[in-house]
Amino acid sequence: QVQVEESGGGSVQAGGSLRLSCVASSSRLTIYSLGWFRQDPGKEREGIATIDSIGATGYADSVKGRFTISKDNAKNTMYLQMNSLKPEDTSLYYCAAVPFNISAVRALGVLPRLPGIYWGQGTQVSVSS
Numbered sequence: 001q002v003q004v005e006e007s008g009g010g011s012v013q014a015g016g017s018l019r020l021s022c023v024a025s026s027s028r029l030t031i032y033s034l035g036w037f038r039q040d041p042g043k044e045r046e047g048i049a050t051i052d053s054i055g056a057t058g059y060a061d062s063v064k065g066r067f068t069i070s071k072d073n074a075k076n077t078m079y080l081q082m083n084s085l086k087p088e089d090t091s092l093y094y095c096a097a098v099p100f101n102i103s104a105v106r107a108l109g110v111l112p113r114l115p116g117i118y119w120g121q122g123t124q125v126s127v128s129s
Helices: 104-113
Strands: 003-007 010-013 019-025 033-039 046-051 056-059 068-073 077-082 091-098 123-127
Touching: 003 091, 010 056, 019 091, 019 104, 019 123, 033 068, 033 104, 046 068, 046 104, 046 123, 056 068, 056 104, 091 104
Parallel strands: 010 123
Antiparallel strands: 003 019, 019 077, 033 046, 033 091, 046 056, 068 077, 091 123
């Protein structure tokens, strides 16, 4: 089993910043890749940023240049620094932990459809205009 917990969501004005954190840990499985996804009611979960076992990253076009994903392996923690936030970034953000090898770019597009992915409960980000 893998424990996944997000934190850091909140409400900001457009142009502001937030940093999300995700602690993902397991006593039995190796976590190879991590990612941030977001989902609005009635819509599919959308890949935002991913990072794989060699540190390669993938970003959705909508957040490139504004969001930065990083991880601290010693702390089992992944971060998403979100700058220049826009009202359209408002969503419920989920952390995903992947117990198998997958590239960051591929993970961005397919993780919500794959079995065996561990998801957190989500943290709300709200950006007002």
